[in-house]
Amino acid sequence: MSNHELFEQTLRKMIAGELPVKWDFNEFVGHADVVRQLLEVAPDEIRDDLAFLHTLMADARDTTGSAVLGIFPRLTNPELAGVEGRISDYIAEHCGIRYGDPEYVVGRTIGESRCPAWPGVGTPMTNNRFPYLIDTSASNYFSNRFWQGDGCPPGFISVPEGGKVVFKGEYPHARYFAFHPSDFDTNNLDTIVDVDLDPDAGSVNPYREAQPEGVGRRFTAQLVFTDKPANPEPNTTYAGVKVNGGRNPAVFCIYRTTGSDFGTMPPNIGGVWVPSVTVYDADGNETTHFDEMDPHPEGAEPPHETTRFAPLPIPDHRGLCWPEKYSTKSNWGLPYDILASADILYLVTPYTDRLGKVHVTRGKKFKAPNTPEEPAYTPGNDIRGFTVTTYNFWAGICEDAVVDRGVPVDEDGFYTIVVSSKEDRPSNATAENGVTWLDWGTYLDGQLTFRMLLSREDNLRKLKTAIDTGEVAPDIAPYVPQSRHCDKEAFEEKGWKAAF
Numbered sequence: 001m002s003n004h005e006l007f008e009q010t011l012r013k014m015i016a017g018e019l020p021v022k023w024d025f026n027e028f029v030g031h032a033d034v035v036r037q038l039l040e041v042a043p044d045e046i047r048d049d050l051a052f053l054h055t056l057m058a059d060a061r062d063t064t065g066s067a068v069l070g071i072f073p074r075l076t077n078p079e080l081a082g083v084e085g086r087i088s089d090y091i092a093e094h095c096g097i098r099y100g101d102p103e104y105v106v107g108r109t110i111g112e113s114r115c116p117a118w119p120g121v122g123t124p125m126t127n128n129r130f131p132y133l134i135d136t137s138a139s140n141y142f143s144n145r146f147w148q149g150d151g152c153p154p155g156f157i158s159v160p161e162g163g164k165v166v167f168k169g170e171y172p173h174a175r176y177f178a179f180h181p182s183d184f185d186t187n188n189l190d191t192i193v194d195v196d197l198d199p200d201a202g203s204v205n206p207y208r209e210a211q212p213e214g215v216g217r218r219f220t221a222q223l224v225f226t227d228k229p230a231n232p233e234p235n236t237t238y239a240g241v242k243v244n245g246g247r248n249p250a251v252f253c254i255y256r257t258t259g260s261d262f263g264t265m266p267p268n269i270g271g272v273w274v275p276s277v278t279v280y281d282a283d284g285n286e287t288t289h290f291d292e293m294d295p296h297p298e299g300a301e302p303p304h305e306t307t308r309f310a311p312l313p314i315p316d317h318r319g320l321c322w323p324e325k326y327s328t329k330s331n332w333g334l335p336y337d338i339l340a341s342a343d344i345l346y347l348v349t350p351y352t353d354r355l356g357k358v359h360v361t362r363g364k365k366f367k368a369p370n371t372p373e374e375p376a377y378t379p380g381n382d383i384r385g386f387t388v389t390t391y392n393f394w395a396g397i398c399e400d401a402v403v404d405r406g407v408p409v410d411e412d413g414f415y416t417i418v419v420s421s422k423e424d425r426p427s428n429a430t431a432e433n434g435v436t437w438l439d440w441g442t443y444l445d446g447q448l449t450f451r452m453l454l455s456r457e458d459n460l461r462k463l464k465t466a467i468d469t470g471e472v473a474p475d476i477a478p479y480v481p482q483s484r485h486c487d488k489e490a491f492e493e494k495g496w497k498a499a500f
Contacts, residue, residue, distance in 0.1 A: 003043040008095040010041045015097075015313070015444065017320040017354060027332040028061035030317035031393070038314065046090045049083045056080075060334070068186045068336050078307040082106040084394060088310045099311035100442025107306030114297070117277035117290030118142040118255065119155070121303050123267035135258070135451055137387045137401030138175070140267055142255045142274050142295065148225045148240070149249065156250065162240070162282035165223040169292055170216075171197070171206050172270025175259025175371045175385050176453050178343055179221055179237070184250045187243040188342040192221050193454065195377070198234050207376050221275075223251060252339060258453065259385055259403065261372035267302045269295055309395035311442050316393045319352025319445040324483050326467045345455040345464055349483045351419055352445035356485025358426060359419040359440070360499035361448060363481035365409050366459060383460055384453040388436070390419055392443040399441035407436045414478075416496045419448060426491040433495075448483065 001009070013019045019037060023030035035054040042050045056074055063071040085104030092098040113119045122141030146165055147156035159165060167179065171194065179192040195207040203216035211217055221235045225248070228238035242248040260270045274295050279288040296302055327333070327348045330340035340346070351359035366382040369375065376384060389401040407415045408431050418429040421440045429437040440446060452460050459476065466472040466480050482500070490498035 003041070004094050006041045007038070007043055010038060011091065011095060011097070011314075014038070015315050015354070017315075021317045021321055023317055023321045025327075025329070025333040026061060026335070027318065027329075028057050028334065030321060032057035032061050034314060034317050043090075043094075046087050049086050052083050053080075053087070060332075064335055068338065069184070072186065072338065078106050078108060081307050081309045084312045085310045087314075088312050091313050097313045099313050099444060102310050103308060104310040105306055105308040107308065109303050109305050111301060111303035113142075113295065113303065114300070115142070115274050115290070115293040115295050117157070117293070118144050118274045118295065120144065120254075121267075121295065122254075123264075123302060135387050135389055135398070135401060137389060138259045138264055138403045139387075140257050140260065140264070140269060142269070144253050144277065146223065146225075146239075146251045146253065146279075147249065148251075157277070157279065157288065159225055159279050160281035160287060161225070163225055163287070164280050166278045166280065167221045167275040168218070168278070169275030170218055170272040171199075172257050172272045173261040173372065174257045174270035175369070175376055176343070177255070177257040177270065178341075180254040180256055180339075180341055180343075181223055181237050181239055182252045182254075182337060182339050183239070183242040183248045185242055185244065185336055186252065186339050187337045188340070189239055189243065189251070190237045191342050192235060192237055193343060196235075197221060209377065210375065223253065225251075254339065256341060258387075259371055267296055309397065311392070311444075312394040313444055314394060315352070315354075316350060316445045316447070318350035318393075318447070319354060322350060323352070323355060324485070325349060326481065326483075328464050328467050343454050343456075345450075345452040345460045347450035347452065347463075347467065347481065348447050349481075350445060350447050351440070351483070351485065353440075354445070356487055356499075357420060357424040358429075358486050358488055358491050358499070359448065359483060360486060360491065360496050361417040361419075361481050361483040362414060362496055362500070364413050364478035365404070365407060365415045366452070366479060368404050370405055383457055386450055386452040388417060388438065389449045389451070390438045390440060390446055391449060392441060392446045395443070397441065399443075399446070400439040402436055402438065408434050410434050417448070418491070419446075420488070424488045426488050428492055428495060435496075450481065 021030050022033040039050040039054050060071055081104045113121045120143030145156045146159050148159050149161040152158040177194050181189040197219050199205045200218040203218040204211050223237050223239045226240040239251045257270050262268045273292040276292045277290045330346040331338045368385040369378045369381050386404045390399045409415050417436045419438045419440050429435045462473050462476040484499035486499040
């Protein structure tokens with residue numbers, strides 16, 4: 001048997017689920033093992049690319065502590081599009097397996113942030129590729145990096161030892177916003193959440209109460225590079241010590257907004273400018289200042305990403321190793337947070353066409369404020385809100401997304417979400433029939449991800465416990481999503497009951 005034939009045989013067995021895969025709740029264990037098995041029989045034409053991919057998966061699997069700073073740029077390298085694209089081309093030519101459009105581009109982000117204090121911009125037009133898995137339905141991101149003490153690297157804002165960073169701005173017009181600082185190991189420090197943020201004198205917090213005519217909506221927040229004192233200041237995160245102990249030399253800060261009153265496209269920050277940033281030393285002397293700025297001025301093209309992945313016909317092991325079950329992991333089960341949001345409860349389930357071309361999810365819908373028609377603080381709601389998205393792991397692409405208010409329910413308050421390719425979409429998978437349809441994309445498999453806010457709310461704590469432990473409180477049981485596969489014809493005949 002030639003190398004080409006052996007590789008094709010191995011790949012087809014892998015796709016069919018006939019080869020065992022080592023897997024763990026650290027999902028990179030399985031991803032690395034899938035690539036390892038293909039690498040062991042790889043022809044010369046793609047050996048280097050598969051070796052590159054395997055080393056990356058294995059290093060991500062094994063990385064801990066400050067070494068995360070080395071692995072993260074490798075995971076976000078646009079060259080991955082070329083590596084996966086060449087593997088896809090080989091598989092198409094020699095194995096006759098091709099999913100979707102073969103075009104791939106090793107690209108870059110065109111355009112830069114106009115705000116020197118917030119050089120990172122995340123929108124539906126940027127970073128929608130491995131491994132970000134951003135929510136393109138309702139979120140915008142702005143980020144900066146701070147370095148404490150001497151030796152400040154390029155791209156960081158210098159903060160004197162024991163100093164602080166002060167943010168001043170306006171509460172955005174959005175369902176949610178927060179400052180998300182993470183330590184040098186990319187683990188979450190304390191989030192400064194909208195509703196917790198006390199307003200400046202003469203202003204109100206619109207996440208707590210209505211804003212009267214003529215009253216401001218301004219706030220002040222800060223990062224202090226010391227240990228947390230016994231009596232912490234309000235609106236403050238103490239960043240001097242890492243989550244796992246030891247001096248913290250750096251903070252990665254993300255300013256996230258979700259559910260802007262102005263929609264997601266074009267990118268925006270909820271009708272306000274990004275906050276000013278002022279750095280002080282430990283004695284209170286100002287060392288650096290950046291004014292508030294409009295990050296997306298009218299007529300200016302926002303930054304956008306040109307990298308493009310071809311669909312890689314290598315299976316996501318989760319589809320068969322952990323089928324039709326949910327995980328609450330936000331970061332592939334890695335032993336570090338990798339900048340994930342601490343305010344979001346992530347619910348993730350895999351889907352694969354090896355179990356059926358149609359993936360069906362059912363659950364009772366949590367009641368959330370219908371912003372902007374009603375404010376975020378409206379009483380009587382179950383949670384702040386949620387979004388649902390579909391992804392393919394290898395491409396990292398968010399293929400489709402929907403916000404809670406776009407999810408219809410039946411007479412009992414239950415939603416039905418159908419994921420399929422456009423070709424396999426059941427004719428009755430429409431909003432008129434109470435069904436939310438999401439595009440599977442041109443991939444072998446993928447994952448469905450719920451993002452639910454705020455993770456600290458009682459209903460979401462109960463939901464997490466139910467999924468993690470199987471101990472389901474009676475009042476939360478209807479809200480635990482259930483997912484199953486079926487085929488197009490069965491769904492057209494019986495609706496969601498065909499899958500259950």
